[in-house]
Amino acid sequence: xxxxxxxxxxxLGQGSMGIVYKAHDPNLxxxxxxxxxxxxxxxxxxxxxxxxxxxxxxxxxxxxNIVRVYNVDEDQGTVYIAMEFLEGEALNDLAKRKRLSPxxxxxxxxxxxxxxxxxxSKGVVxxxxxxxxxxxxxDGKPKITDFGIARIEDTTEHLMTQAGEVLGTPAxxxxxxxxxxxxxxxxxxxxxxxxxxxxCAGERPFRGDSLGAVFQAITQATPVPLSERNPEIxxxxxxxxxxxxxxxxxxxxxxxxxxxxxLHGCFRKESPVEAAPIDLPGSATAQGYRGPLGLEAAAPGxxxxxxxxxxxxxxxxxxxxxAATLALAxxxxxxxxxxxxxxxxxxxxxxxxxxx
Numbered sequence: 123x124x125x126x127x128x129x130x131x132x133x134l135g136q137g138s139m140g141i142v143y144k145a146h147d148p149n150l151x152x153x154x155x156x157x158x159x160x161x162x163x164x165x166x167x168x169x170x171x172x173x174x175x176x177x178x179x180x181x182x183x184x185x186x187n188i189v190r191v192y193n194v195d196e197d198q199g200t201v202y203i204a205m206e207f208l209e210g211e212a213l214n215d216l217a218k219r220k221r222l223s224p225x226x227x228x229x230x231x232x233x234x235x236x237x238x239x240x241x242x243s244k245g246v247v248x249x250x251x252x253x254x255x256x257x258x259x260x261d262g263k264p265k266i267t268d269f270g271i272a273r274i275e276d277t278t279e280h281l282m283t284q285a286g287e288v289l290g291t292p293a294x295x296x297x298x299x300x301x302x303x304x305x306x307x308x309x310x311x312x313x314x315x316x317x318x319x320x321x322c323a324g325e326r327p328f329r330g331d332s333l334g335a336v337f338q339a340i341t342q343a344t345p346v347p348l349s350e351r352n353p354e355i356x357x358x359x360x361x362x363x364x365x366x367x368x369x370x371x372x373x374x375x376x377x378x379x380x381x382x383x384x385l386h387g388c389f390r391k392e393s394p395v396e397a398a399p400i401d402l403p404g405s406a407t408a409q410g411y412r413g414p415l416g417l418e419a420a421a422p423g424x425x426x427x428x429x430x431x432x433x434x435x436x437x438x439x440x441x442x443x444x445a446a447t448l449a450l451a452x453x454x455x456x457x458x459x460x461x462x463x464x465x466x467x468x469x470x471x472x473x474x475x476x477x478x
Contacts, residue, residue: 125202126195128156137268139163139173144207147192154192158202170201177203179246179269187237189257189267208265214253217321224359225389227321230264232385234314237266239378242307249305251313252294253320292333293326297341297369308371311381315366315374322359323351327367341369358388 123130128145134155135142140163145156159173180191180203193204211219213230222230234256241248248255248269255268296312298305319327327345330336345367348360362384368374375381 125156125158125197126193126204128154128202128204130156136160140203145204147204153207155205155207156202157205159200161200173201173203176269180205182244183241183246183269185237185240187233187264187266188241189265206265208257208259208267210257210259210265212254213256213258213264213317216258217253221324222321224322224355226262227318228359228362228385228388230258230262230321231314231318232382233264234266234317235311235378235382235385237264237378238307238310238314239382241266242310242378247305247307248310248313249299250291250294251310251317252291253317254291256317292336293328295337295340296371298371300337300340306371307378308374308376311366311374311378312371314381315363318363319345319348319367322348322355322363325351356388359385362388 125143125145127149128147131144131146131153133141134144140157140159143156143158144153146153159170163170163173174194177191177194180189181194184190189208190206191203192206195202195204216222234251238248238251246269248266250268251266255266257265257267259265292300294313294316296305296309297303298309316326316328323346328336328339328343330339345364348355348363349357362381365384366374366381375384
C-alpha cells in the first residue's frame with residue numbers, strides 16, 4: 123500500500139484522528155512516518171482543518187526536540203502527513219519501565235521546556251502536552267509530537283477553542299483549559315509540570331474517580347508537596363515543579379526558557395570564579411578569587427598568587443623578598459570589597475612570614 127510515493131511498511135499506532143505508519147520514501151531512500159487521517163474523520167470539516175493545521179504547525183517549527191514534517195498531501199480519498207520517523211518509546215511507557223533519577227528528570231524536563239519555549243516564540247501553543255506525546259530516543263533525547271490541536275496565535279485562520287469546547291487530555295490540562303479560558307504558552311508549562319510531578323512522585327498531582335473530579339482537582343486543589351510524596355527529590359527540583367503547577371498563570375514560569383534554566387540550575391555545581399586582577403596603590407596587584415567573604419587581596423608590596431582551598435580565607439603571597447601566608451581576621455563581606463585601597467585591606471591581613 124502506498125500514500126503518494128511513500129510505501130507503507132507497517133502500522134505504528136493509532137490516535138483519535140489518525141493512523142501512523144512506518145513508510146519508505148524511494149526518492150530519498152529514507153524511512154519516515156506517515157500519519158493518515160482516519161476515514162471517519164473525513165466527514166467532519168473541523169477535524170480535517172485540525173489535521174492540516176498540524177502539518178502547517180510542524181512545517182514552521184525546526185527544533186531538535188520537535189518532530190519534523192516533510193510533506194502533506196492527499197491520496198486515496200484522504201489526507202496524510204509525512205514526518206520524521208522516531209525510534210524510541212513514549213515517555214509514559216518509559217516511566218513504567220524505568221524509574222528516572224532526579225537528575226534525569228530535570229535534564230529531560232529542561233529539553234522539553236526549551237522545545238516548548240521555541241514553539242511559543244513562533245506563536246504555537248501545543249495544548250496537549252502529555253507523556254504519550256513525548257517520545258524518548260535511546261540516547262535520552264525527547265521529541266515532542268502530535269500538534270493536532272495546537273493553536274497558532276499569529277494567523278488569520280485561528281484554531282482557537284470554541285466557546286464551551288474543551289481540547290486536550292483531561293489529566294494533563296491546565297486550569298484555563300478546563301475552564302475554556304484563553305490559554306497561552308504558560309498552559310503548556312502547567313501540563314509539563316504535571317508530567318514532572320508524576321515522574322518525581324510516581325503519580326499525578328490531580329486525581330479523581332471521574333472526569334468532573336479531575337477537573338475540580340485541577341481548578342481547586344493544591345497538590346501534595348513532593349517532599350511528602352518522595353523525600354528523595356531535592357528541594358530545589360521540588361520547588362521548580364511545584365511552581366509550574368500554580369493555578370494563576372502569572373505565578374508560574376513565564377517562558378519555557380525560564381523553566382529550562384531553573385531545571386538546569388537544580389543540579390549545577392558551582393565552582394570558584396577567579397576575579398580579574400585589580401590595581402592597588404604602590405604598583406601592588408592582587409589576583410583574587412570569590413570566597414565566602416568576598417574578594418581577597420594582598421597587602422601593599424605583595425602579589426597574591428594562590429588561594430588555599432582548605433582554608434578559603436587564607437592566601438599565599440610573594441613580594442619584597444618574602445613569602446608569606448595571609449589570613450583574614452574577622453572580616454565581614456562589607457569589610458572587603460573589590461578595588462578598595464590596599465591600606466584599608468591591610469588592617470585585616472595577618473602576615474605569617476614563612477621565610478625570605
